[in-house]
Each structure stands twice: as C-alpha cells, then as structure tokens.
Amino acid sequence: MFEFGIPVLSAFVSLALAAIPLLLAGANPIAAYGQMIKGVFGSVFAISEMLTRATPLIFTGLAAALAFRAKLWNIGAEGQLYLGAMAAVAVGVGAFDVAGFILIPLIIVFGAAAGAAGMAAPTFLKARFGADEVVTTLLLNFIILIFVQMMLEGPLQDPMGLGWPQSAPVLDQGMLPRLMDRMRVHSGLIIALIAALVAQFMLARSVWGFQLRAVGENAVAARHAGxxxxxxxYSVAIISGGLAGLAGVSEVAGLKGYLTADLSPGFGYTGIVVAMLAGLSPIGVVVAAIFIASVFVGADSMSRAMGVSSFLADLVVSMSLLCVLIGGFIAKYRIIRADKGNTTS
Amino acid sequence: MSNIVLSLNGLSKKFGSVVANADVSLTLERGEVLALLGENGAGKTTLMNMLFGHYLPDSGTIDVADANGQLCPLQLGHPLAALSAGIGMVHQHFTLAENINALDNITLGAEPLLAVRRSTRLARSKIDRIIEKSGLKAPLSTPVGRLSVGERQRVEILKALYRDANILVLDEPTAVLTPQEADTLFENIKAMTKDGISVIFISHKLHEVLAFSDRIAVLRHGVKVGEMATSQADEKAIARMMVGAESPKVERTKIATGDPVLQLKNISVAGRSKRDSLEFVSLEVHAHEILGIAGISGNGQGALAQVVSGLMTLSEGTIQVGGKEITKPAPQAMISAGVGRIPEDRHREGIIGAMTVAENMVIERLEDSDIQSRGLLRPDAIEAYARILEHSYDVRGPGVTAAARLLSGGNIQKLILARVFERAPKVILASQPTRGLDMGAAAEVGRRLLEARERGAGVLLISEDLDEILGLADRIMIIRDGQLVETKSHDREAIGLMMAGEAA
Structure with missing residues (x-):
C-alpha cells in the first residue's frame, strides 16, 4: 500500500521547506538544524528526552496504524489516551495498596481496557447504525477531555493538592521503572517497542491480521469469502483503543505520576501523522515516532540556542504529513496508469 | 468524392515493453459496419482508445472525413478533437454518473458551461427523436444508478448519438442484451448506417459478427491478422484467425442425475429495489447436473446469487445444502456446507487486489489446519499450496507472491476457479462466470464446470449469455421480475421470448 520512499522523502522535504521561515526569522538554517540535531542526539540526556517524547507517540501511532489498516478511522486516540490515564489514576493512587508486581499490571490492564471501551463505543455505533466513526471519535475527544476536567475537580481531585485540578499521585510501587538513573526515559518505552513488534508480527502472520488486511482492502470481497x-x-477497535489507552498509562504511571487536564499536548492527533509517515506499518511507527519526537525536542533546543520560535516543530510535522499525502497521491496516480497499460496490452 | 470516412494508418502503441498495437491500418466506409474481432488483450481497446484520443500513438496517423467528405488528419491524443470530428465511443465499462438521470447524463458536457438557464425541452425532444429512430428505449428521468446494465448501455449509445456522431465505436455492445434486444439493436444500427453512420463494432461473439457486419478485421497480439468481407467468411475461419486454432467445442457426456444437493424452497427476499428482490423462488439442483438460470440483467439474478452465497437475509423460505437446512445463511455457513461460489463481479467480490495471489487462494480456507495453526498462518504451506494451484489451474502472472490486481481478467477468474474447485464443492454457484473473458478463458470455465458435474457436483449457472447456458446446462430456468419459471425447451427463440416476458 505504501512505500517507505515517500515518507523518508517527505521528512526531508518538510525540513527543507522549514528552512524558509527559518531564513525569514533571521537564522542560518544549517546552524539551526545543527542545534536541533545536537539537542536530540548531543547527550545521553538529550536522547533520553527524545525517547521519552517518542514513547506515547509510538502507542498512539500504533493505535492509528492498526485501525487505519482496517479502514476504521480512529481519530479519537487523544480521548482514549485520557481514558487510559484516568483509569490508571483510579486504580493506582491507593484503591489497591498492593505490591508493584500486582499493581503495575492492574494499572496497565485497566488503562488499556478504558481506552478500548472508548473506541468500542463508536465502532458499535458504526456497525449498528452506520454512524461515521470519523465524526464520533473526533467529537468524543472533547467530551472525554471535559469529563476529565470534571473528574479532576471532583472525585479524582487530590485532597492534598490545595485545590489544583490534578489527581493524587500514583503510588510509588505503581510507577513504571525508569530505565536509567536520573533520566526520565522509562519502561513504557519497552512496552511500546514490544507492542510494535507484536503488532507487526500479528499483522503479517496471524489469521487475525490476514482478516484485518482483507477487510481494510476490500470489505465486500472479505465478507463474500466468509x-x-x-x-x-470490533477486534481492531479494541486493540487500537487499548494502545491509545496505554499511551495515557505510560504518561501518568511512567512520567508525570499524576493526572492533569494538560497531560497530552495532542499525542493522539500527532499519532495519526506518525501512522501516515510510517505507511501504516507498526515497525515504521517506531521510526516515525522517533523522527517526530526528534523534531519536537530538537526544536525546543534550537529555539533556546537560536532565538527562533519552537512552533517551527509543528510546522515541520504538519508539512511532513502533507508531503506524505501528496506523495501517496502521486504514487497512486502512477500505479493506475501502469495498470491501464497492462490490461490493454 | 471518396466513400472512405475514416482511415487509420500504421498505428503502433507500446506500454513499456509490451506491444499493444503494431502497425495497424484500417479503413471505414460510409454506412459500413466493420467488426473488430480479437481475444482479450489482442489490442482492440487500445486501438479504439487511440482513435478516440485517450492514448497518443507511438507512430501512425488517423484521417477522418470532414463535412465535404475530404479526409483530413485528426489531431492525435485529443478526445475533444475526436468528438468534434464526429467520432462517438461506447465503452465496455460505462462512463455514466450514477447519481443523475439519463437525460442529464446524455446532455452532460454537450451544453455550454456558463448558460444561465438550461432548457431540457430541446434536448429531450432530440433524444426522443433518436430513441424513436433507433429503438434504444431507456427511462430518461430515473437516476442512472437505478437502471439495469442493459439500460445503462442504451444510455451510453444515446449519449454518443446525441453528439451527432457519424462514426460510432461500440465496445462489446451485446454482452448484456437479450437475443431479441440484440437483434433490434442490429436492425437499428442497420437503419442508422443507411443514414450514413458508420459503425466499428468490437465483439467476441462470432455468430452475431457474421450475421450483422459488412466487413471483419481480426486482431491478434496487436497485429491485424486478417480482413475480409463478411459474405466470404465463416465461423471456423475467423475463430482460427483469432486464436490461431479452431474454437474449442465443449464436450459433454450424458450422466444420470443424482440426489438434490441444493434446494431453495419458496424463497423471498426484499431488496432495495424490485431488481434485487425475489418472490417465492424454488429450485433444486441435483448431483451431476447443471441448472442454467437465463434472464435479462436486473431481473433478480443478483439477489439469487447473493442468497446462495449467504450474503442476503431471507424474508421467507428455506435453503438446504445436501439435504441439510442452513438455518443461519452466512458466507461462512455456505462455504462449510460445501458451496463453492464464483461471484459475478470478480474484481469487487472475488479478489482482494492489494493482497497476494496466494492469500487470495486461501482466503476461504483460513480455518483449515494446513493453512494455520493456533491462529498463526503457515506461510510456507500457503505458498506451496498456491504454487500447486497456480500450476494446475494455469494462473499466469507475476507469481503467487505478487498482488492479485496485477493479473489480467482471465487469470483473476482462474484464481477464483482454483480457489473454488480445489475444495471439491458439492454445489457450485457460477454467476456470470465468463463475462468479459476471452474465448480461451471462457472455454476453460466451461470445461471446469462440466468436470465438476461429472465428479458429482450440482452447478447453478446464472448467466445472461444464452449461448453459454444452452451449451452447458442440463435444465434451464428463466428468471424474470424476481420469479423463476422452468422451461423444457432448448430453443433460442423460445427462451429469448420468455426472457423478455412473452408467452413462449
């Protein structure tokens, strides 16, 4: 369906195009990009920061990639992320004061289940009533976010939090272990990488993956074939929602420790870009998430060093998506031309 | 003044390394019907697409007569130039907008873009006049999406005539018509040729070419291999030219039929419109038997095929396969009961183009333990199985690990045959199994169906090609307005009349 040439080319084209606003801002693009690379790969700390940023993007990217493979347009990873985070907090702040090896799996399972439920509902509406999941999942994001705000001012509010709209902290034994001393990168990354590998394997090698691809490529023929x-x-909806829920779990229980309404700076939406850049391939999602995370983290460092706005990161990310879409369109156009030639030959 | 209205001079076209046409020259006289014959892939459509400006030839020129009968060179690669020179083309795959009505489809593009008001009165009266002359009846105010395939084709022909075409190219025009309709079409075209219209007529059907054309040109592998006046041609000679050998004749043996393997009792389904509904349909297919369902397109064939495929919910009636009732009809239930299905639209229902040939071959067998174990596919076993099928069903293409959409139409059908027949089904549903196939591939389908019949399968053959039904079926039923009638007659005329709704 997709080739890797287009995403890689798109990434470079978007970086090249971003040089124009850099020039306009009075910065030397080469120096700026140098700062950016240094800010991402210049130290162990920088790499740790980048991987920390990539972790939720791998989860939400996988959520989008798997659903999109079945032509189930899950735009609701953002909401599902918050549902997962809420479940993690509900379970993790003291409801079960048990040992870590029990509490961590509990948090993960409940978080994934909450995210899954958040995608199962729109899928039911689609299957039963034909409601367009693009609309329902997108709008659910806002409903869920307002619900989170309500919960943070109510039942989930930290009694010791001086009235701030934030939850109590997850118990220490419920936190996902850090991977390195004094670095923020945490074992959520390991879970994300395992999830990507499993997804890649299941998609290519399992009957479930076969059926998923068949449904996505031609639902009529898939149904005809039994x-x-x-x-x-439903199965892909649950898995997609579950992965988005894990993004929330990993942010709360791996990084922040408590839930606020600004937990995610749009990881759910950026996950869509990640999935498209990855050509909907799970392994590609890991690569694309690292690229996007590098752009974001690198732009912060560039912004500090060069005095240009870090909004440039958003520009690069958006342009890379546009480039992928345009590139995909051009490639598709070429494929049809070739087919015409074949059938008339 | 010369009588020649169109002259193709040494046209060649290559797609990559594939030669679609090599140095093809043709002339067309005023009021003449020229039949262009050739198997699928012989280069007929490419040639006509060059004439119509869709493709730019690699070499060669085209001359078209102007109003004074003088031959002038046609600007190549420009459909608008071809249109204004009076060339009209009716494609095999229709180019109609389904959401607007026939009248709007016909006038679409023939009206000024910036007109303030559009009056359909003039257009309607012009179309009415054409219909009256040609007999190409079609409901003008119904959205095209609700018309039958036959009606849509008539709208396509009307569209060309509305643009004052005096050279009409018809690509496989009779594939969807009843014999009577086809005969009427021929008569009307004859009448039009008397008015000076010239027709290039692309067909696979030899008998109609012989009955109806003035001259025949045969293409094979992109080269013109023969040209003759129809009066001097016979069926065998042409078939030999097309395929390089005599047309394969179906051999059938007499076998006593066995027990019923498929029984439909009083089945009714309510489709979205009359044309996909069934009313109290009953039929029985026995072992060692081919039951042919003849009928004009859009009389419930689709619904019948969907019922037997397990794709439709019954409002009434029962289905039994091998004597056992299927209580919850679903595709999987029908497959495991032993029904093999060859779908009508092989691209849309039959294959998943983006998946590999091998994956398409095993898609109905995902439960079987040689394809998967504990939910995981066995890629080596799948590929080995696919290679065997590729070999024994002669599926030609870039290999079993290539995407199925890369196969030609005939090879896609062979892929589906392989998938269905390899499981030795008790019942075979063959829905328009040879539509759009060339003679070689069509003969292969017929041979496989007869082979299955010999083995003891019951075949339900739904086809709009009466020749196919007459050639293959042991018994014939006629479907009309969602109802089935059995006929004892094997006479073309009688069956054709019943299809059209006349008492036989």
Missing part, C-alpha cells in the same frame, strides 16, 4: 467483517472491526 470473513466476519464486524467482528474484525
């Missing part, structure tokens, strides 16, 4: 299309959609 594949249960709705069951396939």
């Amino acid at each position: 594949i249960k299309v709705k069951r396939s959609l």
Whole structure:
C-alpha cells in the first residue's frame, strides 16, 4: 500500500521547506538544524528526552496504524489516551495498596481496557447504525477531555493538592521503572517497542491480521469469502483503543505520576501523522515516532540556542504529513496508469 | 468524392515493453459496419482508445472525413478533437454518473458551461427523436444508478448519438442484451448506417459478427491478422484467425442425475429495489447436473446469487445444502456446507487486489489446519499450496507472491476457479462466470464446470449469455421480475421470448 520512499522523502522535504521561515526569522538554517540535531542526539540526556517524547507517540501511532489498516478511522486516540490515564489514576493512587508486581499490571490492564471501551463505543455505533466513526471519535475527544476536567475537580481531585485540578499521585510501587538513573526515559518505552513488534508480527502472520488486511482492502470481497467483517472491526477497535489507552498509562504511571487536564499536548492527533509517515506499518511507527519526537525536542533546543520560535516543530510535522499525502497521491496516480497499460496490452 | 470516412494508418502503441498495437491500418466506409474481432488483450481497446484520443500513438496517423467528405488528419491524443470530428465511443465499462438521470447524463458536457438557464425541452425532444429512430428505449428521468446494465448501455449509445456522431465505436455492445434486444439493436444500427453512420463494432461473439457486419478485421497480439468481407467468411475461419486454432467445442457426456444437493424452497427476499428482490423462488439442483438460470440483467439474478452465497437475509423460505437446512445463511455457513461460489463481479467480490495471489487462494480456507495453526498462518504451506494451484489451474502472472490486481481478467477468474474447485464443492454457484473473458478463458470455465458435474457436483449457472447456458446446462430456468419459471425447451427463440416476458 505504501512505500517507505515517500515518507523518508517527505521528512526531508518538510525540513527543507522549514528552512524558509527559518531564513525569514533571521537564522542560518544549517546552524539551526545543527542545534536541533545536537539537542536530540548531543547527550545521553538529550536522547533520553527524545525517547521519552517518542514513547506515547509510538502507542498512539500504533493505535492509528492498526485501525487505519482496517479502514476504521480512529481519530479519537487523544480521548482514549485520557481514558487510559484516568483509569490508571483510579486504580493506582491507593484503591489497591498492593505490591508493584500486582499493581503495575492492574494499572496497565485497566488503562488499556478504558481506552478500548472508548473506541468500542463508536465502532458499535458504526456497525449498528452506520454512524461515521470519523465524526464520533473526533467529537468524543472533547467530551472525554471535559469529563476529565470534571473528574479532576471532583472525585479524582487530590485532597492534598490545595485545590489544583490534578489527581493524587500514583503510588510509588505503581510507577513504571525508569530505565536509567536520573533520566526520565522509562519502561513504557519497552512496552511500546514490544507492542510494535507484536503488532507487526500479528499483522503479517496471524489469521487475525490476514482478516484485518482483507477487510481494510476490500470489505465486500472479505465478507463474500466468509470473513466476519464486524467482528474484525470490533477486534481492531479494541486493540487500537487499548494502545491509545496505554499511551495515557505510560504518561501518568511512567512520567508525570499524576493526572492533569494538560497531560497530552495532542499525542493522539500527532499519532495519526506518525501512522501516515510510517505507511501504516507498526515497525515504521517506531521510526516515525522517533523522527517526530526528534523534531519536537530538537526544536525546543534550537529555539533556546537560536532565538527562533519552537512552533517551527509543528510546522515541520504538519508539512511532513502533507508531503506524505501528496506523495501517496502521486504514487497512486502512477500505479493506475501502469495498470491501464497492462490490461490493454 | 471518396466513400472512405475514416482511415487509420500504421498505428503502433507500446506500454513499456509490451506491444499493444503494431502497425495497424484500417479503413471505414460510409454506412459500413466493420467488426473488430480479437481475444482479450489482442489490442482492440487500445486501438479504439487511440482513435478516440485517450492514448497518443507511438507512430501512425488517423484521417477522418470532414463535412465535404475530404479526409483530413485528426489531431492525435485529443478526445475533444475526436468528438468534434464526429467520432462517438461506447465503452465496455460505462462512463455514466450514477447519481443523475439519463437525460442529464446524455446532455452532460454537450451544453455550454456558463448558460444561465438550461432548457431540457430541446434536448429531450432530440433524444426522443433518436430513441424513436433507433429503438434504444431507456427511462430518461430515473437516476442512472437505478437502471439495469442493459439500460445503462442504451444510455451510453444515446449519449454518443446525441453528439451527432457519424462514426460510432461500440465496445462489446451485446454482452448484456437479450437475443431479441440484440437483434433490434442490429436492425437499428442497420437503419442508422443507411443514414450514413458508420459503425466499428468490437465483439467476441462470432455468430452475431457474421450475421450483422459488412466487413471483419481480426486482431491478434496487436497485429491485424486478417480482413475480409463478411459474405466470404465463416465461423471456423475467423475463430482460427483469432486464436490461431479452431474454437474449442465443449464436450459433454450424458450422466444420470443424482440426489438434490441444493434446494431453495419458496424463497423471498426484499431488496432495495424490485431488481434485487425475489418472490417465492424454488429450485433444486441435483448431483451431476447443471441448472442454467437465463434472464435479462436486473431481473433478480443478483439477489439469487447473493442468497446462495449467504450474503442476503431471507424474508421467507428455506435453503438446504445436501439435504441439510442452513438455518443461519452466512458466507461462512455456505462455504462449510460445501458451496463453492464464483461471484459475478470478480474484481469487487472475488479478489482482494492489494493482497497476494496466494492469500487470495486461501482466503476461504483460513480455518483449515494446513493453512494455520493456533491462529498463526503457515506461510510456507500457503505458498506451496498456491504454487500447486497456480500450476494446475494455469494462473499466469507475476507469481503467487505478487498482488492479485496485477493479473489480467482471465487469470483473476482462474484464481477464483482454483480457489473454488480445489475444495471439491458439492454445489457450485457460477454467476456470470465468463463475462468479459476471452474465448480461451471462457472455454476453460466451461470445461471446469462440466468436470465438476461429472465428479458429482450440482452447478447453478446464472448467466445472461444464452449461448453459454444452452451449451452447458442440463435444465434451464428463466428468471424474470424476481420469479423463476422452468422451461423444457432448448430453443433460442423460445427462451429469448420468455426472457423478455412473452408467452413462449
């Protein structure tokens, strides 16, 4: 469906195009990009920061990639992320004061289940009533965010928090272990990488993955061949929502320790860009998430060093998505031309 | 003044390394019907697409007569130039907008873009006049999406005539018509040729070419291999030219039929419109038997095929396969009961183009333990199985690990045959199994169906090609307005009349 040439080219084109506003801002683009690279790869700390940023993007990128493979347009990873984070907090701040090896799996399972539920509902509306999941999942994001705010001013509010809209901290034994001393990168990254590997394997090698691809590529023929299309959609909805929920778990229980309404700076939406850049391939998602995280982290450092706005990162990310879409369109156009030639030959 | 209205001079076209046409020259006289014959892939459509400006030839020129009968060179690669020179093309795959009505489809593009008001009255009266002359009846105010395939084709022809075409190219025009409709079409085209219209007529069907054309040109592998006056041609000679050998004749043996393997009792389904509904349909297919369902397109064939495929919910009635009732009809239930299905639209329903040939071959067998174990696919076993099928069903293409959409139409059908027949089904549903296939591939389909019949399968053959039904079926039923009638007659005329709704 996708080739890797287009995403890689898109990444470079978007960086090249971003040089124009850099010039306009009076900075030397080469020096600026040098700062950016230094800010990402210049030290162990920088790499740790970048991987910390990439972790939730791998989860949300996988959530989008798997759903999109089945042509189930899950735009609601942002909301599902918050549902997962809320479940993590509900379970993790003291409801079960048990040992870590029990509490951590509990937090993970409940967080994933909450995210899954957040995607299962729109999928039910789609399968039962034909409601367009693009609309329902997108709008659910706002409903869930307001619900989170309500909970943070109510039942989930930290009694010791002096009235701030934030939750109590997750118990220490419930936190995902850090990978290195004094670095923020945490074992959520390991879970994300395992999830990507498993997704890659299941997609290519399992009957489930076969059916998923069949439904996505041609639902009519899949149904004719005896594949249960709705069951396939529900299963991918649950997994997609679950992965987005894990993004929330990993942010709360791996990084922040407590929940606020600004937990995610749009990881759910950026996950869509990650998935498209990855050509909907799970392994590609890891690479794309690292690229996008590098742009964000690097732009912060560039901004500090060169005095240009870090909004440039958003510009690069958006342009890379546009480039992928345009590139995909051009490639598709070429494929049709070649087919025409074949059938008339 | 010369009588020649169109002259193709040494046209060649290559797609990559594939030669689609090599040095093809043709002339067309005023009021003449020229039949262009050739198997699928012989280069007929490419040639016509160059004439119509869709493709730019690599070499060669085209001359078209102007109003005074003088031959002038046609600007190549410009459809608008071809249109204004009076060339009209009716494509095999229709180019109609389904959401607007026939009248708007016909006038679409023939009206000024910036007109303030559009009056359909003039257009309608012009179309009515054309319909009256040609007999190409079609409901003008119904959205095209709700018309039958046959009606849509008539709208396509009307569209060309509305643009004052005096050279009409028809690509496989009779594939969807009843014999009577086809005969009427021929008569009308004959009448039009008397008015000075010239027709290039692309077809696979030899008998109609012989009955109806003035001259025949045969293409093979992109080269013109023969040209003759129809009066001097016979069926065998042409078939030999097309395929390089005599047309394969179906051999059938007499076998006593066995027990019923497929029974539909009083089945009714309510489709979205009349044309995909069934009313109290009952039929029985026995072992060692081919039951042919003849009918004009849009009389419930689709619904019948969907019922047997397990894709439709019944409002009434029962289905039994091998004597056992299927209580919850679903594709999987039908497959495991032993029904093999060859779908009508092989691109849309039959294959998943983006997946590999091998994956498409095993898609109905995902439960089987030689394909998967504990939910994981067995890629080596799948590929080995696919290679065997590729070999024994002669599926030609870039290999079993290539995407299925890269196969040609005939090879896609062979892929589906392989998938269906390899499982030795008790019942075979073959829905328009040879539509759009060339003679070689069509003969292969017929041979496989007869082979299955010999083995003891029951075949339900739904086809709009009466020749195919007459050639293959042991018994014939006629579907009309969602109802089935059995006929004892194997006479073309009688069946054709019943299809059209006349008493036989």
